[in-house]
Amino acid sequence: MPATCVIGLQWGDEAKGKLVDLLAPNYDVVVRYQGGANAGHTVVTGKEVYKLHHVPSGILSSQIQNVICPGVVIEPNMLIQELSGLESRGIHPRRNLMISERAHVVMPWHMIEDRAINKTVVSGESIGTTNRGIGPCYRDKVGRTHAIRMADLVSPQLSSRISEIVHAKRSLLAPLASPEDIAQLDAEKITSLCRGWAEALGSMICDTTYFLHDQLDEGKKLLMEGAQGSLLDIDHGTFPFVTSSNSSGVGVSSGSGIPPSSIDRMIGVAKAYSTRVGGGPFPTELLDETGNKIREIGREYGTTTGRPRRCGWFDAVAVRYTARLSGANYLSLMMLDVLSHFDELKVCVAYELDGQRIDRLPSQADTLRRCKPIYETLPGWNQDVTKVRSIEDFPSNARKYMDRISELVSIPLGVLSVGPDREQTIFLM
Numbered sequence: 001m002p003a004t005c006v007i008g009l010q011w012g013d014e015a016k017g018k019l020v021d022l023l024a025p026n027y028d029v030v031v032r033y034q035g036g037a038n039a040g041h042t043v044v045t046g047k048e049v050y051k052l053h054h055v056p057s058g059i060l061s062s063q064i065q066n067v068i069c070p071g072v073v074i075e076p077n078m079l080i081q082e083l084s085g086l087e088s089r090g091i092h093p094r095r096n097l098m099i100s101e102r103a104h105v106v107m108p109w110h111m112i113e114d115r116a117i118n119k120t121v122v123s124g125e126s127i128g129t130t131n132r133g134i135g136p137c138y139r140d141k142v143g144r145t146h147a148i149r150m151a152d153l154v155s156p157q158l159s160s161r162i163s164e165i166v167h168a169k170r171s172l173l174a175p176l177a178s179p180e181d182i183a184q185l186d187a188e189k190i191t192s193l194c195r196g197w198a199e200a201l202g203s204m205i206c207d208t209t210y211f212l213h214d215q216l217d218e219g220k221k222l223l224m225e226g227a228q229g230s231l232l233d234i235d236h237g238t239f240p241f242v243t244s245s246n247s248s249g250v251g252v253s254s255g256s257g258i259p260p261s262s263i264d265r266m267i268g269v270a271k272a273y274s275t276r277v278g279g280g281p282f283p284t285e286l287l288d289e290t291g292n293k294i295r296e297i298g299r300e301y302g303t304t305t306g307r308p309r310r311c312g313w314f315d316a317v318a319v320r321y322t323a324r325l326s327g328a329n330y331l332s333l334m335m336l337d338v339l340s341h342f343d344e345l346k347v348c349v350a351y352e353l354d355g356q357r358i359d360r361l362p363s364q365a366d367t368l369r370r371c372k373p374i375y376e377t378l379p380g381w382n383q384d385v386t387k388v389r390s391i392e393d394f395p396s397n398a399r400k401y402m403d404r405i406s407e408l409v410s411i412p413l414g415v416l417s418v419g420p421d422r423e424q425t426i427f428l429m
């Protein structure tokens with residue numbers, strides 16, 4: 001079993017962090033390979049709650065090596081804060097964390113640009129990014145000329161490189177950003193900031209690609225931790241209301257540098273309902289009391305930004321699509337406890353578009369916005385499931401609900417989650 005991947009099948013926040021933390025002891029290495037500080041992965045261990053943004057969710061176990069790969073974009077200030085937050089709680093992430101020298105750095109101009117253009121209306125709505133500089137950093141990575149990678153932080157050419165980029169960025173951003181923000185773009189200050197980052201992180205920066213190849217050669221097991229969800233994938237999600245990386249299963253290999261042939265298990269993670277943060281079409285969204293009830297019971301507020309998450313019923317059309325896209329072998333169905341308080345539950349089995357029934361996710365956001373969900377109604381179970389520890393102990397209506405979802409998305413159930421804690425988990429795989 002060389003590499004297992006944990007992939008979100010919805011719009012993020014499917015509880016990937018919980019699952020990765022739980023699976024991690026069966027692996028030698030936990031790997032983050034795309035996204036950046038836009039991610040917020042929660043791990044709950046009894047009374048302790050950890051919110052991880054860059055650091056892989058295997059970090060709580062000192063035996064496991066954790067790796068941040070080339071496909072990740074790193075905001076060093078936030079990473080350093082994250083590391084010291086863990087250190088203040090008795091964890092020593094510097095001992096078992098590696099950072100790729102190829103990973104790109106989210107620079108101060110990226111944060112300014114993200115804030116400046118975040119409100120821009122695109123396709124009738126603003127994307128509502130996390131303001132973590134993600135899109136602008138990936139844009140510069142693809143554009144190449146204005147990119148800074150982790151290795152550059154320790155390069156002798158750093159100062160001249162920063163001067164060149166600052167010069168260009170000041171004129172590029174002048175029409176967009178405030179004079180205060182532009183004044184922040186001072187080459188000398190930014191160079192010394194970079195030197196501080198290099199000092200704080202330098203001992204962890206290395207060639208993670210060779211490390212992972214060597215691990216595979218030695219028969220070690222890798223656990224690949226996806227960030228965001230497949231519907232936010234830059235190429236295959238609900239574009240333009242997506243993030244800037246390949247957050248579905250297709251991104252594992254490009255982001256990490258391990259070959260697709262080394263991946264042998266894909267675990268798709270989904271909530272038993274749907275949520276979305278930020279703009280974009282969301283056919284099953286509930287803008288009523290039921291949506292509010294899901295939000296309050298599920299504590300559906302963003303881990304990274306604190307924004308209320310938009311809530312709705314489970315969308316089997318969307319998850320069937322992402323399960324195929326990511327080649328999911330198992331479904332990890334989370335937050336089942338949140339649905340314990342409803343007399344009936346709805347699952348979207350198809351859409352109605354211009355009077356026609358369709359069962360495929362349209363590629364265009366505008367078309368998806370016009371789709372009306374066709375629901376199947378199932379009876380609720382109205383019974384606390386937070387103490388359930390085996391499949392047999394679920395109320396029969398809960399089993400019917402889970403089985404129906406598994407049937408609709410065509411993947412077997414692998415994990416069931418009935419609360420945030422580690423022990424509130426039932427493994428079937």
Ligand code: GDP
Nearest residue numbers: 013014015016017041042303335417418419420
């Ligand atoms: P991630 O980004 O996919 O790792 O997910 P987040 O951490 O952003 O959001 C998931 C939230 O749900 C976190 O607050 C978890 O502690 C919590 N959580 C995880 N599994 C369950 C569950 O089965 N039930 C409930 N009620 N909460 C859960």
Ligand code: IMO
Nearest residue numbers: 012013038039040128129130227228243277278
């Ligand atoms: P995890 O890993 C939920 C959303 C943002 C916005 C869009 C683009 O915790 O599941 P970005 O800052 O990436 O340019 O924002 O993507 N988004 C997420 N939503 N969970 C996440 O990560 C997200 N990361 C980005 O809200 O709509």
Ligand code: MG
Nearest residue numbers: 013040041303
């Ligand atoms: Mg999250």
